[in-house]
Amino acid sequence: MKGTTPFLKIFTILVFLFLYSPIIVMVVFSFNESKSIGVFTNFSFRWYEKVINNPEVWKALFNSFWVGAVVTIVSLVLGLMMAMAVTRYSFSGKSILESLILIPVIIPEIAEALSLLIMYIFLNIPLGPVTVIIGHIAFDVSFVTIVMRARMAGYDKSIEEAARTLGANEFQTFFRITLPTLYPAILAAGLLAFTLSFDDLIKTLFTTGPGFKTLPLIVWSSAARGGVSPELNSLSSFALSISFLFAVFRLRAERRLER
Amino acid sequence: MNDVFSVELENIVKRFGNVVAVDHVNLKIRENEFFSLLGPSGCGKTTTLRIIAGLEEPDEGIVKIYGEDVTDVPTHKRNIGMVFQHLALFPHMNVFENIAFGLKMRKVQKEEIRRQVKKILEIVKLEGLENRRVNQLSGGQQQRVALARALVIEPEVLLLDEPLGALDLKIRQHMMVELKNIQRRVKTTFIYVTHDQTEAMTMSDRIAIMKDGKVQQVGTPLEIYYRPSNTFVASFIGEAVNLIEGEVRENGLVDTSLGTIYCTESLTKGRVAVMVRPEMVEISDKLHDVDNLFKGTVQSIIFKGSYIEYRVDVQGNTFIVHKHGSAELERMHHPGDFVEIGWRKNSSLIVPI
Numbered sequence: 302m303k304g305t306t307p308f309l310k311i312f313t314i315l316v317f318l319f320l321y322s323p324i325i326v327m328v329v330f331s332f333n334e335s336k337s338i339g340v341f342t343n344f345s346f347r348w349y350e351k352v353i354n355n356p357e358v359w360k361a362l363f364n365s366f367w368v369g370a371v372v373t374i375v376s377l378v379l380g381l382m383m384a385m386a387v388t389r390y391s392f393s394g395k396s397i398l399e400s401l402i403l404i405p406v407i408i409p410e411i412a413e414a415l416s417l418l419i420m421y422i423f424l425n426i427p428l429g430p431v432t433v434i435i436g437h438i439a440f441d442v443s444f445v446t447i448v449m450r451a452r453m454a455g456y457d458k459s460i461e462e463a464a465r466t467l468g469a470n471e472f473q474t475f476f477r478i479t480l481p482t483l484y485p486a487i488l489a490a491g492l493l494a495f496t497l498s499f500d501d502l503i504k505t506l507f508t509t510g511p512g513f514k515t516l517p518l519i520v521w522s523s524a525a526r527g528g529v530s531p532e533l534n535s536l537s538s539f540a541l542s543i544s545f546l547f548a549v550f551r552l553r554a555e556r557r558l559e560r
Numbered sequence: 561m562n563d564v565f566s567v568e569l570e571n572i573v574k575r576f577g578n579v580v581a582v583d584h585v586n587l588k589i590r591e592n593e594f595f596s597l598l599g600p601s602g603c604g605k606t607t608t609l610r611i612i613a614g615l616e617e618p619d620e621g622i623v624k625i626y627g628e629d630v631t632d633v634p635t636h637k638r639n640i641g642m643v644f645q646h647l648a649l650f651p652h653m654n655v656f657e658n659i660a661f662g663l664k665m666r667k668v669q670k671e672e673i674r675r676q677v678k679k680i681l682e683i684v685k686l687e688g689l690e691n692r693r694v695n696q697l698s699g700g701q702q703q704r705v706a707l708a709r710a711l712v713i714e715p716e717v718l719l720l721d722e723p724l725g726a727l728d729l730k731i732r733q734h735m736m737v738e739l740k741n742i743q744r745r746v747k748t749t750f751i752y753v754t755h756d757q758t759e760a761m762t763m764s765d766r767i768a769i770m771k772d773g774k775v776q777q778v779g780t781p782l783e784i785y786y787r788p789s790n791t792f793v794a795s796f797i798g799e800a801v802n803l804i805e806g807e808v809r810e811n812g813l814v815d816t817s818l819g820t821i822y823c824t825e826s827l828t829k830g831r832v833a834v835m836v837r838p839e840m841v842e843i844s845d846k847l848h849d850v851d852n853l854f855k856g857t858v859q860s861i862i863f864k865g866s867y868i869e870y871r872v873d874v875q876g877n878t879f880i881v882h883k884h885g886s887a888e889l890e891r892m893h894h895p896g897d898f899v900e901i902g903w904r905k906n907s908s909l910i911v912p913i
Contacts (some may be wrong), residue, residue: 459648467662
């Protein structure tokens, strides 16, 4: 770019190095043959083999996926309804509702996790997949609503009126006009919701019951147990690549939205 | 005269909060008529149209379509077509799917849909564009898709809400002629909302002028231009108008600050305005054969292409005079010139204030 000083270039490169070097080191050392973390000896898939042959990892991966799927679907339905309510109608308490939507995004996750746990204990709900899912939905709904609301701000309601003048009733209008035109926004919000659920550790940690583990939980518990190890490196890289994949999908969906 | 009415509005009232958007509107729109609702923005014309469509519910009054009370019938069960201001084409469908939508909702057979879409595309001159995405079309083409989509369901009445507003002047002029032709071909009642009098004058059989939610006058373009029912209509229609206030002395005679003016005979009495269109006023150094004659000074002249606009000061009143013809260029008056202006009595009209 013209007018950019060399200083600015170097500064930018340094910032990005700072951001990404730990990840790069982790990924590089996941291919290290040696058990030592400090020295790279030989390229090998040895640790990946170990990860892949661990049934506990597969079970956790499966758990992460189905929890993510349920969370995404429920959050999308609730978030879409919420976003439609606040963008289309005016009602008393609307501005309070709009601030309430934001709060789960702002408050520290640890506080949210703890309060969820206290609530479950208070209500005597056994901890397990259900409590994990409810915990994830509780804040994914906010993210979905925020994304959808932003996308719906410029929505031209007259296409729905056009559909009605052409003989479509309210259901037909919703499923044939409203939903398809919002599809890119739904896709982007859905992928965001899934990624958030898939990556979540703190809330899962507080709200899960005995024996129910998601992928981040496995990573965390093996780190807590044995400290850093090459096996942990490859496990993390594995989890990272899945999250990365979903982030790419989401960016592509968003880019399509802008067109 | 044709006495079948496609749309009848009886005492329609619509309020938004404290604002009365539509104030006791009564209209009878004839079958196959090109009818315009014309007025400045905020006059209630769009709300009136949306009430006919069922997109707004009137607070009072009755809407009839072909004699049947449809006031409580929801939009999708009224057999109407509508073209929206911003067209409202379905962005996720191509041209064919957009046009076929209404037929699909009516559960028409696939083959029949294909045949009817093809036919309507011919009428709006969009043959061969079935598979285009709507955002790949020009403004004029999108206009035609919106029109085709509303017409293909053979509505009993087609409602158009300022559909040409977004187009540039040349395409708009072209579309005005097209719309009128299409209306003749499909033989459907068109109700057209606009704030642009050129559009209304060009296409309409009859026009309703609206202001502040009330209908001011209903008439043919000629009637509302030459026989406005009040001063609002007189000054709203036409490029300019001369209005001189006065008091009716006797039939056809009005006393004004400029003296007595001879007018077309009228039954209106009391405080009135005398209306003269600028093209009816003659201007010369010396005028003959006019019933009303005034001496004045040219204030300004504007060359407008096909005519020249003079502003002439007569005892502190400004008269606007339009003079057509290229020969005028030779004998043009200049600012400061003393001139005579005048007109015959049947060129001026008594208008209630």
